[in-house]
Amino acid sequence: MMGKFTRGACALAALSLLAACGNDRSQQSASPLGILGQVASQAIAERNAEPAAAPRSPSDIAAEALSVNPGPLILVGLESMGTTQAMAMTGQNGDMRTYMTPNEQALILRNGMLSGTRGLGNDLSVAEAAQSAALIRAGRSGQAQRTMRYYTGDGLERPLPMTCTIGPGPNAGVMVESCEGLGASFQNNYMVSGGQITVSRQWIGPALGYVTIQTLRP
Amino acid sequence: MPLKSPLTRRLLASVLPVSMLLGIGSGAALSNPLIGQNMNSYGLPGGIDTPTAEMLPDGTLGATLSYSDLARRNTVVFQALPRLTVALRYARVNTDPEQGGDRRGYVWDRSFDLRYQFLDEDENGWRPAMAVGLQDMMGTGIFSAEYIVATKTITPRLRVSAGLGWGRLATTGDIGSTFGSRPAPDDGLGGKPNYKEWFRGDVAPFVSATWQATDRLNVTAEYSGDNYACETGLTEDCRRREWRSDGDELKNKLNFGFTYRMGQHYQLGGYLLGGKQAGLQFSVAMNPRDAAYPSGLESGPAPVRPRPAPSADPEGWSGAWASDPTAQPAIQKALGDALAKEGQTLESMALSANRAEVRIRNTRHIQQAEAIGRTARLMTRALPPSVETLVITSSEDGLPTSSVTLRRSDVERLENTEAGQIANAATLTDANPRPGDLVYTPGLYPNFRWALQPYFSSSLFDPDDPFRYEIGAEARLRYEITPGLLISGTVRQRVLGTTKQEGPSGMSPEDYLKDGRDIDPRTGVPRVRSDSRMYAGNKSPTIPELTLNWYAKPSEAVYTRATVGLLERTYGGVSGEVLWYPVNSPLAIGAEINHVKKRDFRNAFEFRDYEVTTGHVSAYYELGNGFLAQIDAGKYLAGDVGATVTISREFANGWQLGAWVTKTDMSDSDFGEGSYDKGVNISIPLAWGTGDPSLRRVGGSIRSLSRDGGSRVRVGGRLYETVRDSHSGTLYQGWGKFWR
Numbered sequence: 001m002m003g004k005f006t007r008g009a010c011a012l013a014a015l016s017l018l019a020a021c022g023n024d025r026s027q028q029s030a031s032p033l034g035i036l037g038q039v040a041s042q043a044i045a046e047r048n049a050e051p052a053a054a055p056r057s058p059s060d061i062a063a064e065a066l067s068v069n070p071g072p073l074i075l076v077g078l079e080s081m082g083t084t085q086a087m088a089m090t091g092q093n094g095d096m097r098t099y100m101t102p103n104e105q106a107l108i109l110r111n112g113m114l115s116g117t118r119g120l121g122n123d124l125s126v127a128e129a130a131q132s133a134a135l136i137r138a139g140r141s142g143q144a145q146r147t148m149r150y151y152t153g154d155g156l157e158r159p160l161p162m163t164c165t166i167g168p169g170p171n172a173g174v175m176v177e178s179c180e181g182l183g184a185s186f187q188n189n190y191m192v193s194g195g196q197i198t199v200s201r202q203w204i205g206p207a208l209g210y211v212t213i214q215t216l217r218p
Numbered sequence: 219m220p221l222k223s224p225l226t227r228r229l230l231a232s233v234l235p236v237s238m239l240l241g242i243g244s245g246a247a248l249s250n251p252l253i254g255q256n257m258n259s260y261g262l263p264g265g266i267d268t269p270t271a272e273m274l275p276d277g278t279l280g281a282t283l284s285y286s287d288l289a290r291r292n293t294v295v296f297q298a299l300p301r302l303t304v305a306l307r308y309a310r311v312n313t314d315p316e317q318g319g320d321r322r323g324y325v326w327d328r329s330f331d332l333r334y335q336f337l338d339e340d341e342n343g344w345r346p347a348m349a350v351g352l353q354d355m356m357g358t359g360i361f362s363a364e365y366i367v368a369t370k371t372i373t374p375r376l377r378v379s380a381g382l383g384w385g386r387l388a389t390t391g392d393i394g395s396t397f398g399s400r401p402a403p404d405d406g407l408g409g410k411p412n413y414k415e416w417f418r419g420d421v422a423p424f425v426s427a428t429w430q431a432t433d434r435l436n437v438t439a440e441y442s443g444d445n446y447a448c449e450t451g452l453t454e455d456c457r458r459r460e461w462r463s464d465g466d467e468l469k470n471k472l473n474f475g476f477t478y479r480m481g482q483h484y485q486l487g488g489y490l491l492g493g494k495q496a497g498l499q500f501s502v503a504m505n506p507r508d509a510a511y512p513s514g515l516e517s518g519p520a521p522v523r524p525r526p527a528p529s530a531d532p533e534g535w536s537g538a539w540a541s542d543p544t545a546q547p548a549i550q551k552a553l554g555d556a557l558a559k560e561g562q563t564l565e566s567m568a569l570s571a572n573r574a575e576v577r578i579r580n581t582r583h584i585q586q587a588e589a590i591g592r593t594a595r596l597m598t599r600a601l602p603p604s605v606e607t608l609v610i611t612s613s614e615d616g617l618p619t620s621s622v623t624l625r626r627s628d629v630e631r632l633e634n635t636e637a638g639q640i641a642n643a644a645t646l647t648d649a650n651p652r653p654g655d656l657v658y659t660p661g662l663y664p665n666f667r668w669a670l671q672p673y674f675s676s677s678l679f680d681p682d683d684p685f686r687y688e689i690g691a692e693a694r695l696r697y698e699i700t701p702g703l704l705i706s707g708t709v710r711q712r713v714l715g716t717t718k719q720e721g722p723s724g725m726s727p728e729d730y731l732k733d734g735r736d737i738d739p740r741t742g743v744p745r746v747r748s749d750s751r752m753y754a755g756n757k758s759p760t761i762p763e764l765t766l767n768w769y770a771k772p773s774e775a776v777y778t779r780a781t782v783g784l785l786e787r788t789y790g791g792v793s794g795e796v797l798w799y800p801v802n803s804p805l806a807i808g809a810e811i812n813h814v815k816k817r818d819f820r821n822a823f824e825f826r827d828y829e830v831t832t833g834h835v836s837a838y839y840e841l842g843n844g845f846l847a848q849i850d851a852g853k854y855l856a857g858d859v860g861a862t863v864t865i866s867r868e869f870a871n872g873w874q875l876g877a878w879v880t881k882t883d884m885s886d887s888d889f890g891e892g893s894y895d896k897g898v899n900i901s902i903p904l905a906w907g908t909g910d911p912s913l914r915r916v917g918g919s920i921r922s923l924s925r926d927g928g929s930r931v932r933v934g935g936r937l938y939e940t941v942r943d944s945h946s947g948t949l950y951q952g953w954g955k956f957w958r
Contacts, residue, residue: 091521093633098521106518108634116634118518118958121511121909125957126634149636153509153906154277155585155870157637157954 058084062216073216074099076107078120080209086216107213111137112190112197114204114211122207125149125157132164136175136190137197141167146179150205160184160205179203186210251301252339252347252369256428256436256477257485257501259284260353260361261293262305262333265426265440266473266489268387270379271349271369273335276300277869278505279900286489286497288312288449288465294920295503296875298867304877305331306898306920308678311360312449312463325461329354329361339371346370352416353386357408357892360448360461363387364417365424375430382421383443389455391443391471392420403457409892434479438489441471445492468492477501482508506873511909513958516582519592520556522633525603525626537571537604545569545602546657553600554659560592561911565613565662565701568655574601575609577618577649577656582911584872584903585952586612586944587637590622594629601626611649612944615935616701617769617777618649619944620801637956646946648774648801658701665698673710677717677754678920688715688754706934707764707784718755719819722748727819736816736828738926741888744828746788746855747924748890752819753787761822762787767935775800777937786932789814789855790825797937802946804840806938809833812931814855830855832931838938840947844868846876848938856926858882862895870951872903872915880928888927895928897921 062075065086072089076099087099087107096115100106105119113133117123131144148160162181169176169189177188186203201212254263254272261282263272274280274297284291290310298304307329315321333351346368354361367381385400400419403412422443430436447455450467468491475489485501528535539545546569553576554564561582568575574597580589590610597608608629611621628643673692678685690712698704721730722738722745730752736745765783772778781793791814799806811833818824834852841847844867851861860882868874879896886893901917904910942948 091523093522093524093630096634098518100518104517106521116957118513119516121513121515123513123958125513125954126636128636151513151955151958153505153507153512153871155872155952155954159636 061086066216072097072099072218074107074109075214075216077212078208079211080207107211109213112200112213112215114200114202114213117204117208120204120208122205123151124204124208125151132166132177135166136177137192137195139168139175139192144177148205250338251335252371254369255430255479256438257282257295257487257499257503259286259289259291259489259497259499260305260331261291261295261307261501262303262331262351265379265428265438265442266475267442267444267491268379268383268424268426268440269333269349269351269353269365269367269381270377270426271335271337271347271367271381272377273297273301273303273333273349274503275505275507277507277867277873278503279875280501280503282499282501284487284497284499286491286495288446288463288491288495288497298875301335303331303333305333307331307354307361309361311461312465313461314451314463316464325360327354327358327360329359330356339369341371344370355413355416356411358458359385359403359412359415360458361386362403362412362415363444367424376427378425378427380423380425383424384417384419384421385415386444387424388420388422388443389447390422390445392422395420407886407889407891407893409894409896410886436477436479438473438475438477440473442473443471445471446495466494468494506869506871506906509871509906509909514905514911515909516911516958519560519595519958520599522595522630523599524630525598528603531603534602535604537602539602539604540569540571549600549602550657550659553596556596556600557593560589560596562589562593563662564659565616566656566658568653568657569601569605570655571604573607573609574605575611575621575653575656577611577613579613580943581913583955584905584911584913585870585955586949587953588955588958591640591956591958594624595633598626598629613701614940614944615704615767615769616698617771617941618651619941620946620949621647621649623647634957637954640956641950641953646801646949649771651771651774663698663700667696667698669694675717686716688717689713690715702769703767705764705766708762709759710762711759712755712757715755717751720751720754722751727752731819736826741890743884743888743926744830744856746816746828746830746926747929748926750788750924753817756820758820760787763934765934769935769937769940775803777941779935779937779940781933781935784817784822785812785814785934788817789931790817791815791931793931793933795933795937797941799838799938799941799945801944804842804947806838806942808836808838808938810836810852810933810936812933814931830857834930836938844870844951850930854880854882854927855929855931856884858884858927860884860928862928862930866899868948868951870954871906872901873906874899874901874917882928884927889925892925895921895925 058075061084065073069088074087076087077084085101087101089097090100091098095111097109098106108116111133113129114127116126126149129146132146135142135144144164144166146162146164149157152158160182162179164177164179166177173191175190175192179186184206188202190197191199199214201210203210251273252271253275254270258264259267263274264270276297278297280295282293291307293305293307295305309327310324311327312324331353333349335347335349337348339347348368351365353363363383363385365381365383365387367379369377369379371377397418401414424442426440428436428438445468448461449463450465451462456462470492473489473491475487477485477487479485483502483504487499489497550567557564563579565577565579578593580586583589593610594608606626608624608626609621612619623645632640670693674689676687690710693709696706719727721727738745761784763784763786765781768780770778775798777797779795784790785793793812795810797806797808813831816826816828818826832853832855834850836850839847846866846868848864849861853859862878862880864876864878866874866876876899881894897919899919901915904914904916905912
C-alpha cells in the first residue's frame with residue numbers, strides 16, 4: 001500500500017512539472033488537477049518569495065519618482081494594505097486623470113476627487129461626486145448626493161447611493177465630506193489650496209478602505 | 219432605438235444591498251426570503267434530520283457530506299431562485315442481506331429534493347416564514363418525505379421551526395393521515411416523480427430549534443418522526459424489505475447537534491440521533507456574488523487618449539493621411555501589438571479617413587464587453603483624429619459575430635462613467651460576413667497552438683466503486699489554416715488510475731468482444747453508451763478527438779459548421795450544423811445532422827460495425843434574468859426519437875448551472891434504470907476563483923447512468939455556445955465591465 005502511494009505521488013509530481021507547457025494558455029482545460037497544481041505552485045512561489053526589502057520612507061519614494069518621471073505624479077498610500085507608492089499620470093481626458101503604478105494598477109481622479117480604481121481586485125468602478133466636488137473646491141458647506149459604483153462578484157456594476165454633508169474641518173484649509181447610505185458610511189478629508197485638492201484621504205469602498213493621495217507634481 | 223428601454227432596465231442593476239458589499243450574512247431589507255446558516259444532514263438548510271423554511275442566498279451552490287452509521291448522504295444543493303432550493307443527493311444506506319436487504323450490504327441511492335418558501339417572515343410581527351418541500355421526490359424514494367414548515371426568528375440568536383411531515387418524517391408518532399394510506403414505494407426502474415405518494419398517509423409533527431451560541435457555533439435540538447425504521451431493522455415500520463439493516467435502534471425521537479463555521483465557506487457539524495447514533499458532517503457553500511476579487515486582478519486598461527484640437531493637428535483631422543498606402547499597415551501593426559498585450563488578437567482591420575473596423579478575437583476576458591471596452595480605448599490611442607466611427611467586431615473561431623459601433627467622441631466623453639451610458643451610445647449589429655475592405659493582419663495564418671498538460675477524469679455512481687479516476691498527460695493541438703478552417707485534436711496518455719476496461723451488464727471485456735454484436739440481448743437496443751467502459755483503462759496513447767472543422771457565416775444571421783473526423787471517444791464521422799441567430803434576438807434556431815460510426819474500443823483509427831445518422835432541430839431562448847431554455851428534438855444515437863429540454867441559469871460573471879431531461883420513444887424498460895436520461899451541468903470560470911483573467915472553466919456534468927436511450931453525439935464546438943458570448947443577451951449581461 002505504502003509503495004503504491006509513493007509511486008503515485010512521484011507520478012503526480014512529474015505530471016505537475018508538465019503543467020502549463022505550450023503556447024496556448026486559453027486552450028488548456030482547467031482540470032481539477034491543474035488547479036491544484038497552480039495553487040500549489042503559487043503557494044511555493046509565496047514561500048520562496050524574497051523577503052521584502054526594508055520599507056522605504058514615503059519621502060524617499062517621492063524623491064525617486066520625481067527624479068525619474070518628468071510628468072504629473074501623486075503619492076498614494078493604501079491604508080488597508082499598508083503600502084505607499086508613487087503613481088504617474090498615464091492619461092488625461094478633460095478634468096479626469098489616470099495615474100498608474102509600474103505594474104499598471106490605476107487610480108482615476110477627477111480634479112483630485114477619487115473617481116475610480118483599476119486592478120486592485122475590489123475596484124471602485126466610478127464615483128459620481130460632481131456635487132460634492134463643487135462644494136469642496138469652492139470651500140463651501142452643504143449637502144450633496146454621490147453614487148459609488150462597484151464591480152460585484154456576479155459580474156455586474158452596482159450602485160451604492162450616498163448622502164453627504166460637506167463642511168470645513170477642524171484644521172484650517174481642510175474640507176470634510178461625511179457620507180452615508182445603505183448602511184455604509186465614510187468620511188473623506190481634502191486639503192484645498194487655490195481651488196485644487198493637494199492632499200486628501202478618500203474612501204475607495206468597503207473592501208479597500210481609505211487611500212491617501214498627495215500631489216507630488218501637479 | 220427600440221433596444222434602449224429593455225437594455226437600460228437590464229443594465230440598471232438593482233441598488234446594491236450593502237450587506238452584500240460589506241460581506242455581512244443576511245440583509246435587513248424587507249421581503250427577502252429567510253436565509254438559513256445551518257445545513258441539515260440532507261444538505262439543505264435545516265435542523266439535523268428535519269427541514270426548516272429557510273433558504274440559502276440566491277445562487278448559492280453548496281455540498282454536504284453527512285455520515286453516520288445509519289446513512290451516508292452526499293448532497294449538492296443549489297438555490298435556483300431566491301425562494302426555490304433544489305438538491306441532488308447520492309446516498310449510501312446500509313442494508314442487511316440476511317434480513318432481505320441488498321446483497322452488497324448497502325445500496326447507493328440517488329435522490330432529488332425541492333423546497334419552496336411561499337411566505338416571508340415578518341420580522342417585526344408574528345408571521346413566520348413558511349415553506350413546502352418534497353424530499354427524495356423521484357424514483358425508489360428511500361428518503362421520501364413531504365413537509366410544510368414554518369420558521370420564526372425568536373431572538374437574533376434563536377430560531378424555532380415547526381412543521382408537519384409525511385413519509386419518512388412520519389415513520390413514527392403520527393397524528394393522523396391524509397388522502398388515505400401511502401402507496402408502497404416504486405420498486406420499478408425509478409427515475410420518475412413518485413407523485414402518487416406525495417402528502418399521503420401518516421402525518422407527524424416535527425420541531426427544531428437552533429441557537430447561535432457564538433459567531434461560529436450553532437447548537438440545534440430537534441424532535442423528529444424519523445426513527446430510521448429500515449436502518450435499525452424495525453420491520454413493521456420499514457416500507458421495503460430490501461432496505462432493512464440491523465443498526466442499533468434509536469432510544470427516542472430527540473436529536474442534538476452542532477455546527478461550527480470555518481471562514482465564509484465551510485461548516486463542520488456533529489449530531490446524535492435518538493441518544494444512540496452519532497454522525498459527522500461537512501459542508502461547503504459558494505455564492506457567485508462572493509468572488510475573492512470581484513473586479514478581477516487584471517491590470518488597469520490604457521486610458522483614452524483624447525484627440526488634439528483641429529488646429530493642433532490639421533493634417534490628421536483632414537483625413538489626407540488615408541491616401542498614404544503606408545498608413546494602414548503601420549497603424550494595424552501598432553494596434554495589433556497593443557491588443558496582443560491585452561490578450562486580444564487583431565484578425566483584420568478596415569480603415570478609411572473617418573471609420574475604422576477591427577475584428578478581434580478575445581482570448582482573455584469572460585465578459586466580452588471588457589475586451590471591447592479595452593479595444594475601444596486602444597483605438598483612440600492608435601487612430602488619427604479624423605476617424606470618428608469605431609466598429610469593433612467580435613470574432614469567434616474565425617466567425618465574425620457581432621459589431622459594436624461607437625462614436626469616438628462618445629468614447630472620449632463617457633470614459634469611466636457608469637457603463638449603461640456607453641451602452642446606450644453604442645449600436646450592436648450583426649457582423650457583416652464579407653466586408654470588401656478588410657485587411658488581414660499579416661502572419662496570423664496558418665497558426666499552430668498547442669498545450670501539454672495533465673488531465674484528470676473521473677467516473678461516479680458505479681454502485682461497486684462509486685469513484686473511479688484516471689490521471690495522465692494530455693497534448694492539445696490546434697492548427698488554424700485560415701480563419702474558420704482548423705484542425706484540432708487531443709492525445710492522451712494515462713499514467714495511473716482506477717478506471718479499467720469492463721463490459722456492460724457485468725460481462726468481461728473478452729466475452730463482450732467475442733459477442734461482438736454491440737446490442738443489448740435483453741432489449742435489442744444497440745449499445746451506444748452502455749458499453750462506454752470498454753473504452754476505459756487504455757494504457758496506450760489514445761486520441762479522444764481529432765477533427766477538421768470548418769466554420770462559416772453565409773449571411774448576416776446564419777452560421778454553419780462542418781466537422782469531420784474522430785468526433786468523440788466513441789464516435790467518428792461527419793457532423794454538420796446550421797444556426798440562425800440574429801445578434802439582437804433572444805431566440806436562436808439551429809439544426810444538426812451527424813453520420814457517425816462507432817469507434818473501436820482500443821485502436822484510434824478503426825471502427826466497429828454500428829453506423830447511424832442522427833439529427834436534431836434546436837431552439838434556444840433567453841428567458842431574461844440570466845435564464846436560458848433550450849429544446850432539441852430529433853433522432854438520437856440508438857435510433858430513438860424524442861426531445862431534450864434544458865433550463866440553465868447564467869450569471870454575468872460566467873457561472874452556468876443547468877439541468878436537462880431527455881425523453882424518447884424508447885420505452886422505460888428498454889431504457890433501464892432511471893427510465894429516461896437526465897442530469898445537471900455546472901461550469902464556473904476559473905477567473906471567478908483566482909481573480910486572474912482567463913477563459914478557462916471548471917465543471918462538468920452529473921448525469922444518471924450511461925444508458926443507450928436519449929444519447930447524442932458529443933461534437934465539440936457547437937455553434938450556439940461558440941457565438942453567443944458576443945450576442946446581445948450575454949454581451950449586455952456582462953456590459954458592466956466595459957470600462958474595467
